[in-house]
Amino acid sequence: MVEDSESDALLVLRALRRAGFALRHRRVEDGAGMRAALAGERWDVVLSDFNLPGFDARSALAELHASGLDLPFIVVSGTIGDETAIELMRRGAHDYLMKENLARLAPAIERELGEARVRAERRRALAALHDSEAVLREAQRIGGVGQWRRDLPGGAPWCSDTLFALFGMAPVAGEDALDALLTRVHPDDLGRLLQAHRELAAGSERVELEYRIVHADGSLRYVLECAARSRGVEAATPRLIGTVHDVTAQRAAAEALRTANARLRQMSLRVLDAQEAERRAVAYELHDQIGQALTAVKLDLQAMTPHLDAGPAVARLAAAIHTTEEALAQVRGLSLNLRPPQLDYMGLEASLRWHAERECARAGLALDFAGSVGEFKAEERCAIVCFRLLQEALTNVVRHAAAKRVRIALSAADGRLDLEIADDGRGFDLARARRRMLEGASVGLLGMEERAALIGGEVHIDAAPGAGTRIRVSLPCTAHAAAA
Ligand SMILES: Nc1ncnc2c1ncn2[C@@H]1O[C@H](COP(=O)(O)OP(=O)(O)OP(=O)(O)O)[C@@H](O)[C@H]1O
Ligand SMILES: [Mg+2]
Known part of the structure; x- marks a missing residue:
């Protein structure tokens, strides 16, 4: 309460108590007092007399603004002309009234407190909005994701700064934004991209495609664009939204994987071919060389049989022929399995x-x-x-x-x-x-x-x-x- 008259202050306080307020107040008479009061405690409202010795409502208002606080400022004065009042309101006072009309004070304070609450709420909502926009921007920057949107029909495109960064260029505002970006798309991919955007504008729910962009220094980036139909939150106007993601590193990794796979495949084919050739050679060796040698041994042994007298030698010869036959069968089996x-x-x-x-x-x-x-x-x-x-x-x-x-x-x-x-x-x-x-x-x-x-x-x-x-x-x- 900016007021030099203690009795006037008492009148005001009594009027407010009578209206049902539980009060805590502090009366100040100059700038220093007001500054100390504003800095030292939390207040709901400032009531200010118009003219005090050495201080006035105008200066009090300036003090309030300097403090950065958004408190209702109500001028309560014995004498105030309309013009002065209007001027004070223009400077930011919320209301004014005469001391002989204190009945108006309580409702005015109620109303101003309500409005201050609304203002505080809006400030909080705005801060939250700014905060979430900042988080989105930061997330897009960290993730290398750019964004665009365009309201239908024919709205101007909006592109995020991160999108321009992805394309290696400074942000361009307004109608020309998308056209500027398109100049960076690889000429061989531009047709596909435009076609996808046409499909989207013509009613497709979603398109997804990968294309190349060429930076000013000639370096190539691969990006994945996903775009879909959506609706504005309030007006529910149809809108196209696209996200563009730098996938150069993934492309390079996939390419390296493909190359490594192709190399492995070639190697494996070579190894298998060599294995088959080897098996074929060994099978041939077994069958033709060793097989024939064993066959010759067997024939020789059989040819010897009639020339031997009965006795242990015949039994030994028969056993030798049997062993040779078994070896032959094994050689043949091995050979067949190796290469039929x-x-x-x-x-x-x-x-x-x-x-x-x-x-x-x-x-x-x-x-x-x-x-x-x-x-x-x-x-x-x-x-x-x-x-x-x-x-x-x-x-x-x-x-x-x-x-x-x-x-x-x-x-x-x-x-x-x-x-x-x-x-x-x-x-x-x-x-x-x-x-x-x-x-x-x-x-x-x-x-x-x-x-x-x-x-x-x-x-x-x-x-x-x-x-x-x-x-x-x-x-x-x-x-x-x-x-x-
Ligand atoms: N025809 C089948 N009937 C039943 N179980 C089978 C059959 N074929 C494969 N299996 C099962 O699958 C497993 C894997 O078969 P796999 O041929 O890969 O290996 P393996 O025969 O055990 O050894 P190897 O590497 O010498 O071939 C076998 O151990 C067996 O348990
Ligand atoms: Mg097996």
């Missing part, structure tokens, strides 16, 4: 059938072999992969399945070769087996998948405990002119 010669002269189906019949007979398994590719000759690599997959699958059936019957189907259509191997055995938990494979515990199934993938094929494994196992292989394969 059938593949070279019989065609794929016959080779697979021959191998399956041999394995099943040995393991006492019933076999249904349904082949429909006949004389079809697959390319060398495809044929070998197909054969190795069958070999591995059958080995697994014999080793793990405890099956009674194996069903094999081979067919070809649309440039693909399909092979299916199904058993009625105990099956297995595929997810668990996969975990063990990745820990390095086994390589069979993994090798099947790898071999197939290397030539662009796929392997599907259907297995469940107690429900048998089915392996489906699909390989890209074109028929190959018969070799012989």
